[in-house]
Amino acid sequence: MSSSFSTPFNTSAFGTSGFNTSAPSRPLAAYGWDDAWAAEFTPYAEQGLVPGRVVRVDRGQCDVATADGTLRADTAYVTPHDPMRVICTGDWAVVEPGGDPRFVRAYLPRRTAFVRSTSSNRSEAQILAANVDHAIIAVSLAVELDLGRIERFLALAWESGAQPLVVLTKADLVPDPVGLSYLVRDVETAAPGVQVLPVSATTREGIDILAAVVAGGTSVLLGQSGAGKSTLANALLGAEVMVVQAIRDVDGKGRHTTTTRNLLVLPGGGVLIDTPGLRGVGLYDAESGVGQVFAEIEELATDCRFHDCAHQAEPGCAVLAAIEDGSLSERRLDSYRKLLRENQRIVAKTDARVRAELRREWRLRGAEGRANGVLKRGRGVS
Numbered sequence: 207m208s209s210s211f212s213t214p215f216n217t218s219a220f221g222t223s224g225f226n227t228s229a230p231s232r233p234l235a236a237y238g239w240d241d242a243w244a245a246e247f248t249p250y251a252e253q254g255l256v257p258g259r260v261v262r263v264d265r266g267q268c269d270v271a272t273a274d275g276t277l278r279a280d281t282a283y284v285t286p287h288d289p290m291r292v293i294c295t296g297d298w299a300v301v302e303p304g305g306d307p308r309f310v311r312a313y314l315p316r317r318t319a320f321v322r323s324t325s326s327n328r329s330e331a332q333i334l335a336a337n338v339d340h341a342i343i344a345v346s347l348a349v350e351l352d353l354g355r356i357e358r359f360l361a362l363a364w365e366s367g368a369q370p371l372v373v374l375t376k377a378d379l380v381p382d383p384v385g386l387s388y389l390v391r392d393v394e395t396a397a398p399g400v401q402v403l404p405v406s407a408t409t410r411e412g413i414d415i416l417a418a419v420v421a422g423g424t425s426v427l428l429g430q431s432g433a434g435k436s437t438l439a440n441a442l443l444g445a446e447v448m449v450v451q452a453i454r455d456v457d458g459k460g461r462h463t464t465t466t467r468n469l470l471v472l473p474g475g476g477v478l479i480d481t482p483g484l485r486g487v488g489l490y491d492a493e494s495g496v497g498q499v500f501a502e503i504e505e506l507a508t509d510c511r512f513h514d515c516a517h518q519a520e521p522g523c524a525v526l527a528a529i530e531d532g533s534l535s536e537r538r539l540d541s542y543r544k545l546l547r548e549n550q551r552i553v554a555k556t557d558a559r560v561r562a563e564l565r566r567e568w569r570l571r572g573a574e575g576r577a578n579g580v581l582k583r584g585r586g587v588s
């Protein structure tokens with residue numbers, strides 16, 4: 207039942223009575239506005255500029271959800287040649303209060319970002335979504351688990367700076383609870399520091415737990431085609447809410463507009479970003495992400511006798527010893543190697559400057575989140 211999803215949105219996110227000039231921060235809270243964003247925004251507020259979250263970017267323009275509803279704005283100032291700096295869905299935009307056209311003047315520094323390399327040969331990156339807190343990796347229980355694929359998505363998620371969460375969809379197709387618990391455990395071994403949650407859109411098992419997790423921030427849904435992402439999004443959103451949000455969007459002149467949004471406020475709290483680009487996202491320079499996915503192997507490696515041990519046949523190799531005693535599976539080590547190799551190929555084709563920038567911006571934050579995640583799971587970090 208969707209009773210738990212029908213409450214907060216209707217109340218006050220946007221008054222229908224017109225433009226709100228008194229308390230701009232309250233409606234924005236639904237979009238993830240917090241004290242830290244407000245602090246970043248202070249110098250712009252002094253210039254009379256307005257904050258808002260980017261819900262969609264088109265050629266040359268974007269839709270920005272502000273306290274006064276969704277505004278259309280020109281992105282000429284925030285579309286530099288550097289593809290990493292182009293404004294994208296999820297950014298907090300700094301918008302002119304009026305003007306024809308109205309311009310986005312800047313956007314606030316990103317906390318996290320999903321990036322994709324746009325082609326195999328050109329050294330170009332593309333920003334897919336900004337300021338994402340939770341990366342929900344949808345994995346279908348209707349087909350055989352592919353742990354390697356899950357690890358790949360996890361690497362991507364960690365690299366973005368977001369906290370991953372694996373959702374095993376279509377749990378109704380695995381009615382045996384013992385069988386299900388084994389599947390969950392298998393995935394958990396491939397996902398240290400990550401919550402693994404079986405859900406079913408059919409029976410609504412796990413949906414309320416998922417709704418509670420995503421209530422605290424901005425989420426994206428990743429996963430293979432057919433994994434159940436759309437179904438999950440609908441279960442979280444409720445069909446009525448999508449309609450309501452479309453109707454309540456107003457342009458700068460107070461007219462209703464009907465453009466589709468790539469960023470939606472969830473009725474149970476939180477924000478969901480669903481852009482076409484994110485749907486097909488692949489592995490991009492996720493070196494530190496890979497390390498996090500295989501945290502237990504990297505932890506073991508610190509006990510190898512040689513600092514640069516390749517875990518092939520070296521004496522005193524702690525990784526091989528773990529395989530020997532059965533505490534680490536060969537599949538896991540193979541998968542680790544495969545992802546590292548693949549990653550090196552991608553890295554070789556990628557602009558070093560872009561990579562350096564990614565690292566600089568997200569390493570600290572990522573390391574922090576990872577440490578927390580790993581500790582939460584009680585894995586051996588010393």
Ligand SMILES: Nc1nc2c(ncn2[C@@H]2O[C@H](COP(=O)(O)OP(=O)(O)OP(=O)(O)O)[C@@H](O)[C@H]2O)c(=O)[nH]1
Pocket residue numbers: 344375376377378379405406407408409429430431432433434435436437438485
């Ligand atoms: N039995 C069962 N089937 C489900 C469930 N959730 C989704 N499905 C089915 O799985 C299929 C794929 O679901 P989608 O939500 O379209 O998957 P998707 O990940 O959005 O796929 P793309 O749009 O191709 O990326 C559909 O036929 C759904 O009806 C579930 O909880 N239980």
Ligand SMILES: [Zn+2]
Pocket residue numbers: 507510511515516517518520522523524525526
């Ligand atoms: Zn070793």
